[in-house]
Amino acid sequence: MNHLDERYEIRHFAPALDGDGADAATAGWLASVQLAFHEKRFATPARESAATRRIIDDRRELTGVYERAAADRPVQDVALGADHPVGTFTSFTKTLDVGGGVLLDAHLISDVTVRPSHRRRGILRAMMVDNLGRAAEAGLAIAALTASEATIYRRFGFGAATHVRSVRVQSDHPAHLLSVPAGNVELADPSRLGESARRVFETFHASTPGSIDRHAREWGRLLTGKSDETEPQPDARSEAEPDPGLRAAIHTSPGGEVDGYVTYVVEERGDVSSLTVVDLVAVTPDAYLGLWELLLSIDLVTEVVWRTAPLDDPLHHALADSRRRRVTEENDLVWLRILDPVVALEARPYSVEDTLTLEVTDSLHLADGVLRVETRAGSATVTRQPEGTPADLEMDVAVLGSLYLGGTDPVTLGAAGLVHERTDRALLRLRALFAQDRQVYGITRF
Structure with a gap:
């Protein structure tokens, strides 16, 4: 029996609600995740309940590694309780577009943490090997994750498969495109965007190799500009009121169909007025360039920032002055692990x-x-x-x-x-x- 077996146990359970908030097991698990990622604790049971509803909606399985009680390891009263796992892990199933419009079920892994005081004891390996083995037995052919660090997951068979770029585009004076996008762009009410946004993303997902279907927490963040710890959201299907600073626009095709949208916020940073794109989804080149033409024409903005631009960005070629667009960073996004x-x-x-x-x-x-x-x-x-x-x-x-x-x-x-x-x-x-x-x-x- 190895060290992990003697001192720790792995538990798998479904998230659940209890009264106004999460049940004890879910609440302890969520608290451990927040601690690991330096997130604010839930200010009210309602916020904890909203976060729990979203992970229930995604049909996630929660995994926790818990320290076994032992006479030679007394726990101080001020220490985190036994209901707070020292390691966390969650998994759920969404589709991955593998090309040609084929959507393959993928085993998604998230919220992987190990408490610093319990590192180098085999906890991460135990959780990962256990989880991947059970996913393979369930018939899933591929697993995926997004990594906070680039050196952790290769040893478990994951390879970086998709990448994105962060870009800054100077917009202190009007930018000109070399072509004229077809269709129309209009500002939109962010609180009424949800249904149209989901339709656009569904089309984007079904036509873009490398796209992974969105989960409830991601939709909540993108449609409201708020995170779990800052604002409750009733559930994945009922949108909360967006952040007052969130703005939106839609692109419609010549036939009148919504085929792209963008949400954004504008922030003052000293002498710089920065427009940050929260979400931009377009299903046609005209929609993509049309939305960018709008973003670069907004008054009192000196730069537009987007952190998930494609590697081969049409905007770079479409700008009359391509030097106004600068790549500030390139990162891996999705790591894939072949199971079958x-x-x-x-x-x-x-x-x-x-x-x-x-x-x-x-x-x-x-x-x-x-x-x-x-x-x-x-x-x-x-x-x-x-x-x-x-x-x-x-x-x-x-x-x-x-x-x-x-x-x-x-x-x-x-x-x-x-x-x-x-x-x-x-x-x-x-x-x-x-x-x-x-x-x-x-x-x-x-």
């Missing part, structure tokens, strides 16, 4: 016909093996080959996660020493095989 490579690889579309054999190593033994990928008419047949079968390419499962959607170039990863080419031009063939017909992009955090 046969199901995952057969789910996504393919742009060319070819046959490649991949040898995948996996320290958790969930996705390792030699895989023959044969593509015909846009789809793949994947078969496991006997151990020792010669492979065209060799890689770790984390690398396969990075490559899976087609947003990471296998030739680049080969140059980095992460993909090993065993037959001539195999990396170039894999690049062509995994290429998508649209840019890989996602804007959902979880």
Whole structure:
């Protein structure tokens, strides 16, 4: 029996309400998450209840690691109680667009924490191995997370698969676009945006490889500009009153359909008046450029800031003065972990016909093996080959996660020493095989 088994126990439970707030187990779990992420504690039971309703709506499973009582480890009265887990973990299912409009169920992982006083005791590994194993047994082919640190999750088989950029665009005088977007833009009432926003995002999600469907807490934050700890929201379907500073606009197509929207706030920072985009979703190039044309024409604003811009941003090319747009940061967003490579690889579309054999190593033994990928008419047949079968390419499962959607170039990863080419031009063939017909992009955090 290892150290974790002796001192700690893992508990899985569903979030629940009790009277005006969360039940004891949920309340203790939420408090531990807030402590780890430096969030404010809930000021009222109503706020705790609203947060609990949203995680119930997402059908999340909560996991906590709890310290067992022992005579040689007395607990001081001022210490956190036994109902506060020293490690937390949550998982739930949403769809991932893997290309061609195919929405694959993905096992999403969030709120992963270990209390600083209990680090280096195997708690994170125990939670992760347990959770991934149960997800694989349940038939889920892929897991995903967004990481607060870039060095934690590769050891568990996760690879960075989508990336976004933070941009600043100078707007102290009117910006001109080289093309004229079709359609119309109008300012909108943020409190009435919810239904239209959800329809637009649904279309965006179904047409954008790399997109993950939004969860209740994300919708609450984006539609109101408020977080759990600052304002209660009745539930995921009933919107709270937005923050008074939140503004919104919509784009309509020439046919009158809403095909894009943006929400934003304007803040004064010394001599700089900064417009920060809270959410921007567009399903057509005209909607995207039309919304940006509005943002860059708003009076008394010196810069527009957006933290989830695509890597290959049409705005850069559309601006008459592209130097007004500056990339200030580039970050990974979604990390993928393949649980069942046969199901995952057969789910996504393919742009060319070819046959490649991949040898995948996996320290958790969930996705390792030699895989023959044969593509015909846009789809793949994947078969496991006997151990020792010669492979065209060799890689770790984390690398396969990075490559899976087609947003990471296998030739680049080969140059980095992460993909090993065993037959001539195999990396170039894999690049062509995994290429998508649209840019890989996602804007959902979880």
